[in-house]
Amino acid sequence: LKVYGRYSPTMYMLHKWQGSSFLPVTESAAISSVLTGAPWPGLKSASYRLGVWDRMFMHAEEVWSSYTRAECSEEKVKELFHVLVSVVLTEDPRLCRIIKRYLTLDDLIYIWKRMIGTGYVGGKSIGMLLAQAILKKSDSRWVELLEAHDSFFIGSEVFYTYLVLNDCWWLRQKQRHPKTFLDGAEEVRQRILKGQFPEYIVGRFCDMLNYFGQSPIIVRSSSLLEDSFGNSFAGKYESLFCPNQGPFEKRLEEFQNAIRTIYASCMSEEALTYRARRKLLDRDEQMALLVQRVSGAPYGDFFYPQIAGVGLSFNPYVWGKEIEPGAGMIRLVFGLGTRAVNRSDDDYTRVVALNAPQRRPEKAFEGVCQHTQQRVELLDLKAGQLVERSFEAVAQQSPGLPLKLFASLDEDILRLSRERGMEKVFPWTLTFEKLLSETRFVADVRSLLRRLQDAYQCPVEVEFTVNFFEEGQYKVNVVQCRPFQIKGSGALTDTLREVAEEDVVFRAVGAIIGQSLFSTVDRIIHVIPSAYAQLVERDRYSIARLIGTLVKQAQAKKLENVMLLGPGRWGTTTPSLGIPVSFGEISAVSILCEIVAMRDGLIPDVSLGTHFFSE
Known part of the structure; x- marks a missing residue:
């Protein structure tokens, strides 16, 4: 040769x-x-x-x-x-x-x-x-x-x-x-x-x-x-x-x-x-x-695994009564798993409760389409670097990809395209519905997490990839496993009494991540959404630094339970989507509340399974 x-x-x-x-x-x-x-x-x-x-x-x-x-x-x-x-x-x-x-x-x-x-x-x-x-x-x-x-x-x-x-x-x-x-x-x-x-x-x-x-x-x-x-x-x-x-x-x-x-x-x-x-x-x-x-295969100049994610054997995010924390959960993405462990301020992942994989926080398909993964991280072999591309671009340049296994057809887009005579339309949305309902994937991941938890004798956190081959066969690659750090106060022993409406300061109506807590709050730091929304970007960074200073002052005064409330995402890199604090600035905070009021239509992606959440 x-x-x-x-x-x-x-x-x-x-x-x-x-x-x-x-x-x-x-x-x-x-x-x-x-x-x-x-x-x-x-x-x-x-x-x-x-x-x-x-x-x-x-x-x-x-x-x-x-x-x-x-x-x-x-x-x-x-x-x-x-x-x-x-x-x-x-x-x-x-x-x-x-x-x-x-x-x-x-x-x-x-x-x-x-x-x-x-x-x-x-x-x-x-x-x-x-x-x-x-x-x-x-x-x-x-x-x-x-x-x-x-x-x-x-x-x-x-x-x-x-x-x-x-x-x-x-x-x-x-x-x-x-x-x-x-x-x-x-x-x-x-x-x-x-x-x-x-x-x-x-x-x-x-x-x-x-x-x-x-x-x-x-x-x-x-x-x-x-x-x-x-x-x-x-x-x-x-x-x-x-x-x-x-x-x-x-x-x-x-x-x-x-x-x-x-x-x-x-x-x-x-x-x-x-x-x-x-x-x-x-x-x-x-x-x-x-x-x-790196687990995966080349598709043209792109290299990536079909599925990657983070799995927790204990699910601290319970958004419905039918969800069992002990069944575990996964945070699922298409492409490289960097998108699962690192938060993306304006994109989404699929969070799956393993005992109810079809149960989503969104009610209608319209909501599902709005809160699905839009971009994929992969290796561009020709450019020789890690890149980010739209799901549409990746799917169209990936011959042999079992697209129907990971994506669902958006019938509304198909109908509108026919009515308007549009030919080149990409009607697929990353929902993972067929993967979750028509394969053994969910049962296998539950088995994986349960067996590892039994061996470690404590909840575990794993990172994994999955690649499908002929006739629905697939391989799982467990690339990382560690004890899942759970910090809680144990079972609630205090009886929650009825509180008169005039005595209520804050009431949360969304889902709660973490174990229930009945405790005094020593200090509340509240960023008012309407006031924060009027600030220019420079001032929003100043607010983030001020919050860090206030938390350190609370530490110096030995105030144990500090509660933070603010609009959008805590720890964002994009001030228009939340408050750009670093983890070090809020590491002493006990209760963190993200108010969905940064702007109309913004629903922050759940941080569960990311490095920020682990901290």
Whole structure:
């Protein structure tokens, strides 16, 4: 084959021999299934392995091989398993309890063979690995239903090595003290962004990229404290997509820049303030990384999963009496899941109560059409970047997409187009109705969340993708799993008495997110909608800063229960749609109320399942 000096977007991909042609294999589920189906010897550049770390895992390989031949005792395997868990996964007793039940010594050897550097793999990697193992061991159906994972892990010690080599170590030590944790943080960030990796680590990066070929990948933060019991760090550290297109040198540099950006996010004011607020500054917060194949398939120049979402095993958003909180909920989008975890001020997602998937907050189809997802986030392989496109544009440029499974025909648009003689009309609306009513998707997601909650012995939050193939078959990829942080006051013990109308200050008639609360309110901060609507944009930002100051004053006076009421969305990036406060400014607030009065027709998208809501 003549390839010198030539390039195509699929030349480094797997190919299948069909008739007289070699056709590229481009679906993530198919590629990972093929590659994980063959024995994996490890990265080629790992031939330098001579240290204590590698000898320890080589010994584990020998022990496991002996055990499978019934030549080694189970006690010896358990002893070695315990040691390796403590050096590559965690020492957290709560996680160790789950790990001991669902992972094996062979699983730890698998991690080592796909690991770049040494140290821990971090909280996000542990959550993904445990979710896969729990599901497969709980029900054989999940062995077939789960998309095979062939992720790589960049150990936490690589982070420390990088800091030392690029003169960041001593500056970073200031971030461990409450009085100096922000001093020099920006200088450290800039040094990290311009730093260099050791040559032997770059060699392993190259091997990993050769393994993935031209498949898009995502580099995800996986710090030691991330996604753990008590601290989610949701949205605090970066995770970056690498379209992985073009010449190898370009792909390698983009990958290294993604790592640098994630390392630098450890020094951001938001991340450091989060740690300070939770009294975690003195904890050893190393940054490991999880490198995953992006789930999905190419449609022309676009690459995306058909469905992505966030799932909660406990549903704190009950907008109707028939909705059971214990059944869980999902926040569903078409395309990449970034749209599910990051709020969009002027677009919507589909929030599904899993025991009543057809029950929507909107009553009529007209309301449904107004509050459905309009834009899709995806990877543009030709441009080599993450982009946003209208659903109409994506659907029309996606041959082979099972559109009827995700979208519903708008009969009113069809009727009007016929009456007016309009030919080029796109009558589809993203409702996911057929997906929710005519497939096993809802039942499978309920099963997934229930099994993970049972294993963790607490509510869980997951991120997932789903891709459909021939004859309605589909694969689920669980890309993240963590304990769902629920903060509540327990059962209500006080009897609610009748309140005379003249004594009512505020009355909420909309849905409530979270557990019921019967409490005194120490301070109320109320932004009057009619007055706020008259302000220019500059003054709206000033109001947001003033609110932050008032909340801090309440903290200083040790006022425990602060209630915020305001028009539109709290935490919006668009002042015309709400109040642009940061999370840090309102983190001490106990009760948050969004008044649907910013402007006529504005109904804010529910924040449930987003990083903002998790905080």
